[in-house]
């Protein structure tokens with residue numbers, strides 16, 4: 001057996017001793033990502049604006065490795081900086097950053113308000129950049145780190161009535177490449193996951209009876225013939241957060257049941 005075959009199997013995904021921040025970790029997809037990191041051995045801090053941030057973190061019972069829940073509005077740069085620093089201080093370091101905080105506003109483009117545009121870009125794109133920047137200031141000097149941004153199908157295709165969201169998520173994909181170009185040589189891999197259609201409250205509009213036909217049409221267009229469950233993201237995250245992906249940088253990995261291939 002040579003050195004490269006010795007690390008295959010679960011060791012490749014071992015995150016014991018690693019410290020991770022998950023923005024938006026109190027959300028439906030974010031929590032599944034927190035659970036995956038914790039299950040692989042990482043210490044995790046959730047940064048989220050939700051009033052349920054602390055109780056969500058507390059749902060992962062582990063007296064030896066508690067999940068930290070820190071509440072903050074990440075669109076506010078002062079709050080974002082201070083809660084990020086607090087998380088790094090609490091854990092004693094940082095190896096993994098997952099940017100999952102995100103919002104969506106729906107409206108025809110002609111009526112889209114300035115406030116909605118600014119809010120969506122502030123959370124989905126600007127907060128993602130400034131958290132990446134702060135993470136790199138820890139990771140680049142230590143010569144090691146994993147940044148995983150949460151993109152979307154709208155990073156690739158435009159859709160209708162969510163112009164700010166689509167612009168922000170296309171920006172997340174491009175940002176991921178740009179930061180990878182700067183930091184890959186320093187041992188920091190920057191990648192993204194693009195979830196397809198997931199059964200979450202962000203997509204609640206699709207589940208309304210009035211949209212039943214639309215819902216059926218989307219389901220038929222997904223080669224896997226079903227919408228994603230939050231747990232469907234966990235494997236991709238474990239790959240991108242672990243040394244399994246040490247030579248993967250700048251990619252946006254669709255986890256979409258085959259949607260983009262059709």
Ligand SMILES: NC(=O)c1ccc[n+]([C@@H]2O[C@H](COP(=O)([O-])OP(=O)(O)OC[C@H]3O[C@@H](n4cnc5c(N)ncnc54)[C@H](O)[C@@H]3O)[C@@H](O)[C@H]2O)c1
Pocket residue numbers: 023024025026027028029030047048049050072073074075076099100101102103123150151152153194195196197198199200201202203
């Ligand atoms: N649900 C889907 O089908 C889907 C598909 C593609 C991409 N995504 C993306 O996945 C990510 C997670 O989505 P989700 O379905 O879990 O949504 P969610 O609404 O359940 O979770 C988003 C989390 O982000 C937090 N958040 C929002 N604004 C914030 C702010 N200013 N500061 C701090 N936290 C803030 C919310 O409190 C929430 O806990 C988002 O980036 C979303 O755009 C979701």
